[in-house]
Amino acid sequence: MKKIIAILAVMALVIACFAACGGKTEPKATNSDADTTAEIVENPAPTGDTLVMGTNAAFPPYEFVAEDGSYAGIDVEIATAVAEKLGKTVEVKDMEFDSLIPAVAGGSIDFVMAGLTVTDERKETVDFSDTYATGVQVIIVKEDSDIASADDLEGKKIGVQAGTTGDIYVTDDYGQENVSQFNNGSLAVQALVNGQVDCVVIDNEPAKNFVAANEGLKILATEYITEDYAAAFAKENTELHDQFNAALAELIADGTVQSIIDKYITAE
């Protein structure tokens, strides 16, 4: 009898472990403040029916953690629609923006969708899908700021999200000593609210979200730089790259992409 109880106990443990380990991993409620790089390195390379999408989920409306703790946003929904066409599902990995390109190039994630701008420099490391959206780098300031356009940024403290195109442009234009890097856009905006920086340079749609969420901020009417967003793949992964582009083209043609964008961005 004792033996049977012992066997049953072991079986129960095994089942419990399977349930815990095999279940769908819920996203963490926290955003990219946590260092998820170590976790990613330890994970085996993705295979099979799941496509692992690396992103930095503090970038609404493209990617963010919804109130119920799930990942939401334009990129998440487009990726899900693409994966569905390929008969796969998407698993979102929330990482530091900075580590996304090395991660996809190294094969620990399948692709990046992160409001990621196509640049020649990034093209040296990864391949980009066709473009699915346009972004504009804008300048956020306090309502009473004396900064009225990019011409006034000389010698000002500029907050950016580390490794983004905004970071790269202002570092080039105004010098590294004037640029403060933050791990994500909302931290940069918090620094502006607290007076640690004089402005934040960031993509326009996230900028609108951050300004709506914080009192006393505004976006300058002058646009800084316009750019294209695309998904990124490891250069060797031409198979996924081609499949992704084919699915994306269909989703653009049948209006799915536009309807996803319209769901999150209301036209002015």
Ligand code: ARG
């Ligand atoms: N478009 C900019 C870039 O590619 C910023 C993207 C930031 N994305 C994010 N998910 N945090 O550099």
